[in-house]
Structure formats: C-alpha cells, structure tokens
Amino acid sequence: MNETPEVAVLRLGHRPGRDDRMTTHVGLTARALGADRVIFPDNAGGSLETVADITDRFGGPFEVELTDSPRGVVRNWEGQIVHLTMYGERIQDVEAEVRETSRTEPLLVVVGSEKVPFDVYEAADWNVAVTNQPHSEVAGLAVFLDRLFEGEELEREWNDADRRVVPQETGKRVESVEPNSEPTDK
Numbered sequence: 001m002n003e004t005p006e007v008a009v010l011r012l013g014h015r016p017g018r019d020d021r022m023t024t025h026v027g028l029t030a031r032a033l034g035a036d037r038v039i040f041p042d043n044a045g046g047s048l049e050t051v052a053d054i055t056d057r058f059g060g061p062f063e064v065e066l067t068d069s070p071r072g073v074v075r076n077w078e079g080q081i082v083h084l085t086m087y088g089e090r091i092q093d094v095e096a097e098v099r100e101t102s103r104t105e106p107l108l109v110v111v112g113s114e115k116v117p118f119d120v121y122e123a124a125d126w127n128v129a130v131t132n133q134p135h136s137e138v139a140g141l142a143v144f145l146d147r148l149f150e151g152e153e154l155e156r157e158w159n160d161a162d163r164r165v166v167p168q169e170t171g172k173r174v175e176s177v178e179p180n181s182e183p184t185d186k
Helices: 020-032 045-058 070-076 091-102 118-123 137-149
Strands: 007-012 037-041 063-067 080-090 107-112 126-129 163-165 173-176
Touching (some): 007 020, 007 070, 007 137, 020 037, 020 045, 037 045, 037 070, 045 063, 045 163, 063 070, 070 107, 070 118, 080 137, 091 126, 091 137, 107 137
Parallel strands (some): 007 107, 037 063, 080 126
Antiparallel strands (some): 163 173
16 A cells, blocks of 8 residues: 555443453454554553454554543544444545545544544544444444555555465465465365
C-alpha cells in the first residue's frame, strides 16, 4: 500500500471475561486488514499480549497499545474519526468521502463494546453503519477496512515474520520464514 496517514483502531470499552475474545479479534482484524495500530483499554492486557504475539510470529508492521483513557484518545485525536455503529449513516453512502479524507489525514476508527456514550457520536466526523442491523463489531470493522482500502490490504506484504501461511485448496501449510527450513503440512 502507498504511504498514507495512519489508520488506528480504538476499542472503546472492554468487559473482562465477557469481551476478551471479541477485543482480541478487533485487534487481529485491524492488523490483518490494513490498520497501522490498535489501541485497547488498559484492562485488556491479555488481548494486547495475543495481538503482539501474532504480530511477532506472522509479521508487521503493526502496533498494539493500551490506554487508561479511551475517550481521551477520541477527544485528543488529531485527524478524522469514524465511529462504527448500527445507528450511523450507511457505509455505501460515505465510504468515498472517508477514503478521500484518509489519504490526507490520520483516521481513528472507533469500535464500541458496551453502550457508547453520546459524546463519542458527537466527536465522530462520521457515525458509520455496516448495515443497520445488529451484528458483530468485528464483522463491521472488517467490512469497513476492506471498503476503506478497496481490497488492497489483501495483497499486503508482511515484514519480520517468523512464519507464513501458504494458501492452498485443502489442508494447512505454514512455512518458516527462516532460511533452510522445511514447510509444515497438516
């Protein structure tokens, strides 16, 4: 992908025990589908560890961090803000404008957990819905990032990886990136 301003994903809220897997998947989806970093609330340290481990093993660049004030990240963001919500404008109606803006300004994509405070809706430059039906925030993030990057993120090259998945019709194949190593077939 071209050199463009940062795209960061903020997980707004995390309920330990209830949201552990979903918060981790927000981070993994952000990484796999083209974002530059993910910011988790400070009580999501397990998700940070998992996403950092995947980045170490399967490559980057990608950053993962914790914040003690997710809403402070929103308040202090220097760039544009997209809040993903089923109550927002249809993605197909705003995606071109968001995409154009993201080429010149950093973009923060806010993904909720529990009830999102109204000030987040007000702070957002766009409240965007990937359908106006209830569904997973991970699915919404994946569709949004794919629309934002127009599928280019699927061709991304990964740096500093220890291993890589080799696409194939059936089975699982993972190769070590280290020289003189044998692929693993299952």
